[in-house]
Amino acid sequence: MSNLQIIEGDVLEQLPHIPSESVDLIIADPPYNLGKEYGNNYDLKEFDEYLRFSTLWLTEACRILKPTGTIYVFMGFRFISYLYDILDRELQMFFNSWICWHYTQGMGKTKGFSPRHDDILMFTKGKTFKFNLDNIRVPQKYYRERNNMRGANPGDVWQFSHVHYCNGNRRNHPTQKPEGLIERMIFASSDEEDLVLDLFAGSGTTLRVCQQLNRNCTGIELNPGYVKMIKERLNSEFTGFDSIDPRMERIPLDLNTKKVRQEYFENHKQWFLNQHAPLIDKFEESVQKLYGEEQTEIQEEFDFDNTTRK
Ligand SMILES: C[S@@+](CC[C@H](N)C(=O)[O-])C[C@H]1O[C@@H](n2cnc3c(N)ncnc32)[C@H](O)[C@@H]1O
Incomplete structure (x- = not known):
């Protein structure tokens, strides 16, 4: 069982209490300084003041990371280059990836291109760090001898839709x-029982994911209303994560023999749809559509094997 802790308070006041080199992974999704309303805090500082704030929490984050630790930082276009510079030149951390989170819905512009992505910087504290590629692969399009059927590297453009207001997991x-x-992020850059820290916990997404993936997690959040929201979220029933990379539902073409198909379909559910149980029925329907009647035979063959084993 994971150990989950929520600290109510200001990140700049709370971080000095955390011991140096004690955290495996940091996820930071700070206010982007765009004038958003977060209940008891308003996200708009003078340019220099916002940079000072960012430098202070990034410096503390670097101090508390283990030498093998990783940080992911979400940021909007206005400040991302400055945050990159702080991580790279001031803190001498190691750049790993500039991830583009692509979404399909958002604000519309009539003069200019409607924004459809946020950026996420991934830096590591040292040259040696955890990266569990096998835990984050995405299904291949084709079954080929040369392809690793465990899946492909997801790349640095990640498509996930926002949690829509009609989604049962959507919080206020x-x-x-x-x-x-x-x-x-958590699968890639931590192992079970590692300590993950979310510096701006918000509605508690990181804590919720850590709870399900057996990681210890501490979240810091300034707004007591959101702290209450997080506690309720952690106590609510889990029915599967609220979003998935659409490629996880992709079924490779050319699974040409029954044996290959049977093995692949079972693996697919285990590798790509674990924690996404509600999607398994949809996956099975797609398999049926793509590979048709033969699936019934495979299923029968499989059931028969199970029966004989009993
Ligand atoms: C972008 S949101 C995080 C959203 C979160 N990732 C989620 O999935 O719900 C930023 C959060 O940081 C909180 N916050 C703002 N300033 C803070 C500070 N100085 N210390 C701690 N939390 C702060 C806000 O109340 C807000 O909930």
Whole structure:
């Protein structure tokens, strides 16, 4: 069982209490300084003041990370280059990836291009760090000898839809992030029982994902209303993460023999749809559509094997 802790308070006051080199993974989704309303705090500072704030929490984050630790930082276009510079030149951390989180719905512009992505910087504290590629692969399009059927590297453009207001997991928070997106970071850059820290916990997405993936997690959040919201979220029933990379539902073409298909379909559910139980029925329907009647035979063959084993 994971150990989950929520600290109510200001990140700048709380971080000095956390011991140096004690955290495996940090996820930071700070206010982007765009004038959003977060209940008891308003997200608009003078340019220099916002940079000072960012430098202070990033410096503390670097101090508390283990030498093998990783940080992911969400940021909007206005400040991302400055945050990159702080991580790279001031803190001498190691750049790993500039991830583009692509979504299909958002604000519309009539003069200019409607924004459809946020950026996420991934830096590591040292040259040696955890990266569990096998836990975050996405299904291949084709079954080929040369392809690794465990899946492909997901790349640095990640598509996840926002958690829509009609989604049962949607909380009353203006910038709730999709669980599937946080799931990928946690799988990639931590192991079970590691300590994950979310510096701006918001509606508690990171804590929720850690709860399900057996990681210990501490979240810091300034707004007591959101702290209450997080506690309720952690106590609510889990029915699967609220979002998924659409490629996880992709079924490779050319699974040409029954044996290959049977093995592949069972693996697919285990590798790509674990924690997304409600999608398994949809996956099975798609298999049926794509590979047709033969699936019934495979299923029968499989049931028969099970019966004989009993
Ligand atoms: C972008 S939101 C995080 C959303 C979160 N990732 C989620 O999925 O719900 C930023 C959060 O940081 C909180 N916050 C703002 N300033 C803070 C500070 N100085 N210390 C701690 N939390 C702060 C806000 O109340 C807000 O909930």
